[in-house]
Amino acid sequence: MGNGTSIGQVRGLGSAHSGSGNWLQERFTGIASLIVSLYLLFSLLMLPSFNFLTVKAWISHTVPATAMILFVVANFWHARSGMLVVIEDYVHEHGTKFAVVTALNLIAFAGAAFGVLSIVRLALGA
């Protein structure tokens, strides 16, 4: 470890042991989203119409409700992983980055919670 260029300062320190975590999460949640999206796409396209009663009756069934909850969780997680990479690429100042990543995490968890609760209300007969 030297004190010259930025790469010279970290050379020889070894792995951070956390670099691949978010990268793998992007892949895992991407696969989950792919599977559940295709099911929901075909299930929705087979509905006779998209009016209130038809869609409400559809999402009140156990399997579509389960799929929609998985869809919400997988996609908010996937969006959080992806947007984190975008933020890390474009926001370099430490304080700003901390604030933006905090906001991202709050929005991702709040959005997923709202989506899951809406589906649970419908499935349990709102």
Add this chain to the structure above:
Amino acid sequence: MASANKVGARNRPLSPHLQIWRWGPAMLVSILHRVTGGGLSVVGLGVLLWWLGALAGGPASYATFAGVMGAWYGQIVLVGLTWAFFQHLCSGLRHFVLDMGAGYELEANARWSVLTIVISVVLTAGVWACILVR
């Protein structure tokens, strides 16, 4: 030491950005993957939550949602989201292949880059044909 390096680092040459390179299929699909991902995260998940919230809210709130999405501007948003979804899906699958170390030959790379766009447009047209002919 740290502050001296920071000043030095600011003057160091940066990697050339979008405006420097000649555009090619792989570059276009790469930036489209990021743009469609951002659009789906912000607009797509927003519309999804509005739809679920309106359903849980009852017939009146669902009518408001359906009114906006049925209007011409709502239809543009929904068709755009459908295309963004399929484009992100196709280029995401392309990334899985690239992650495995395959598909880097220039000709194959360019061909599959163009095909992700062709397939996403065809699938978008197919889904909306299914919706409209019903």
